[in-house]
Amino acid sequence: MARYIGPKSRISRRFGEAIFGPDKVLSKKNYAPGQHGNNRRKKTSEYGLMLAEKQKAKYTYGVLERQFRNLFEKASKKSGVTGEILLQLLESRLDNVVFRLGIAPTRAAARQLVSHKHIVVDGQVVNIPSYTVQPGQIVAVREKAKSLEVIEAALAGFNHSKYSWIEWDENVKGGKFLHMPERADIPENIKEQMIVELYSK
Numbered sequence: 001m002a003r004y005i006g007p008k009s010r011i012s013r014r015f016g017e018a019i020f021g022p023d024k025v026l027s028k029k030n031y032a033p034g035q036h037g038n039n040r041r042k043k044t045s046e047y048g049l050m051l052a053e054k055q056k057a058k059y060t061y062g063v064l065e066r067q068f069r070n071l072f073e074k075a076s077k078k079s080g081v082t083g084e085i086l087l088q089l090l091e092s093r094l095d096n097v098v099f100r101l102g103i104a105p106t107r108a109a110a111r112q113l114v115s116h117k118h119i120v121v122d123g124q125v126v127n128i129p130s131y132t133v134q135p136g137q138i139v140a141v142r143e144k145a146k147s148l149e150v151i152e153a154a155l156a157g158f159n160h161s162k163y164s165w166i167e168w169d170e171n172v173k174g175g176k177f178l179h180m181p182e183r184a185d186i187p188e189n190i191k192e193q194m195i196v197e198l199y200s201k
Contacts, residue, residue: 054195062095063130067130069199072199092180095129105154115129118148120142122138165181
């Protein structure tokens with residue numbers, strides 16, 4: 001499946017946030033990319049703000065338009081606050097859970113670990129990054145991948161009590177997905193209501 005593989009700093013500069021993690025370029029050039037990025041004073045329309053919020057969410061979680069729309073439609077059919085449910089569905093993606101567990105330093109790295117069959121769910125290898133992890137399932141590093149340098153480096157000094165909806169188990173080098181996170185527990189700076197309004201137009 002196609003996905004964005006261009007310069008991540010350029011995307012972060014577009015939104016003015018380090019959505020892919022710490023970014024040295026963003027700290028030096030905290031303005032939009034391009035020749036006139038530092039001189040833009042154009043007022044963005046309401047639609048433009050909504051669209052930007054959707055794009056930010058897509059880039060943050062590494063999801064393309066069709067997948068994102070399918071997740072939105074799935075969220076809109078569930079009872080509850082659609083925007084919050086959308087974020088919960090994004091958070092329960094396997095690549096995101098691997099990232100939240102600290103097994104990988106970024107979501108892109110987590111996606112690669114999953115694709116290369118280094119991750120197991122309830123003891124079974126799953127190589128689909130978009131796989132939805134259910135409450136109670138255990139996501140862990142495959143036995144023969146536990147000594148991988150990239151995994152050991154990511155786990156070194158990681159605070160496993162950071163997320164209340166995941167319980168870390170050092171013995172399996174993984175954790176249990178306890179429950180869907182509440183909106184207040186999701187640290188991403190995404191205005192999900194604007195995404196709901198955009199798709200409702």
